[in-house]
Amino acid sequence: MKLPIWLFAAALSLSTTAVAAQEHKIRISQHHSSQSGVFNDVIIPVKEFIERESDGRIGVETYPNGVLHGPYDGFKALVTNVTDIAPAFPLQNASSFHLSHGWFLPGGFETSYAINQANEELYPEFTKAEYQALGIEVFLHGASAPYQLLTTKEVKSLSDIKGMKISGAGGPVNEMIAAIGGVPVTLPAAETYSAVQQGVVDGVMLPDESIVTYRMHELAKYYVPVEFGRAGDIPFGLNRATYNNLPEDLKDVIYHAGRYGSLLYADFAQRGAEVGKKTLEEHGVTFVELSEQDSATLDAAKAKLWKDFAEKNDANGYRGTEFVEAMRALSKEFGAMTHDQMTARQKEVGKLDILP
Known part of the structure; x- marks a missing residue:
């Protein structure tokens, strides 16, 4: 037609x-x-x-x-x-x-x-x-959401993390791992699952919204709420x-x-x-409750990272202290x-x- x-x-x-x-x-x-x-x-x-x-x-x-x-x-x-x-x-x-x-x-x-x-x-x-x-x-x-620690080995306190090989993304993430006694291992994202599955690393530091993406709910046994940055x-x-x-x-x-x-x-x-958290619960992952002492240790480690960041950047001429103060002011306001x-x-x- x-x-x-x-x-x-x-x-x-x-x-x-x-x-x-x-x-x-x-x-x-x-x-x-x-x-x-x-x-x-x-x-x-x-x-x-x-x-x-x-x-x-x-x-x-x-x-x-x-x-x-x-x-x-x-x-x-x-x-x-x-x-x-x-x-x-x-x-x-x-x-x-x-x-x-x-x-x-x-x-x-x-x-x-x-x-x-x-x-x-x-x-x-x-x-x-x-x-x-x-x-x-x-x-x-x-x-992202805050980084948390997921491990295949039992964790009851921060002292159990000492010496564990933990997969991180490099840079500040690896500094977080070292701050709690872990040994940072930098791996391509695509290799994370196999590295945890094969025991190349004992755990992974990643944000909550990435848990399902990286299928860590299939492998992790313990979830440690370190809240170590985003x-x-x-x-x-x-x-x-x-x-x-x-x-x-x-x-x-x-x-x-x-x-x-x-x-x-x-x-x-x-x-x-x-x-991510709900999926971990559904798969029976243990959520670790840290003691007051461990929480205080974490707070001290976090405070040191802030202090070191400001001092390092100030020393290199990058207005580290001013930036930290501006971030904290908006954090309080928001x-x-x-x-x-x-x-x-x-x-x-x-x-x-x-x-x-």
Whole structure:
């Protein structure tokens, strides 16, 4: 059946309009699986936000599963125009960062909402230059739930951890492990499960929302609530050239998409932490209750990490003490910040100097 000429012409006109409406393309790539929470609960809603708020003028293509680059190549992929938005974690380029590592300090913030919002507000003054020195901008800020210790060997007190080989992610995470007497072992994330299963390591330090992702509920026997910091600076970076080539109104869309993404990442971490603990309970993992003495020992170890961080950065000219004081001030102000409170705060502070 042939279409009437007027209907064919109308359809052609609509098709041409739709194609013309897409003026820019943005690629979001990541090493996370297409089944992961980061992809489905953060990146997909961000993609939809950008396309909707730009009225279709920006088309977004997503590339999960490490299709465009590996987990340690996000920075390079951004500056060489392989991608436009991608994970840019300080831990994966640790020697190039200084104050940014402060977001990993233990016990700093009560919720993922609080630390993400604090990161947004302190970023322009304290850490923006570290990312820009590598040729990128930060698109959204992310933070995990606090790191906890899961072991295959029995733990009744902190003294039982001494000498245990514990898998960590390097950098500040390994400092946490050493602070409680463990022996840090840095492994690629993909090898964590087999390393625990085969006894290469006795346990793993990871955030609550990663328990199910790494299937530690299948292997761990003990959960030790050390509350030893968060992966507090795990942002997605932005290709500077891509951003600079956008007209001002679409730059505004990208800015607000990033703030929405920071909120979504906090949602993901908070929700994932609850699921992780519940899953451990369902699999019969023992939750260790630390004594008052052990808790005091942990507090002292955490305080030392804060002190050492400030002094080390001060000595190297990086405003460590000022940064620590600013973090603590916002932590006190934000308390147990919720989703709604973070949304209200975003409106209250208005547009921040996050992007150029």
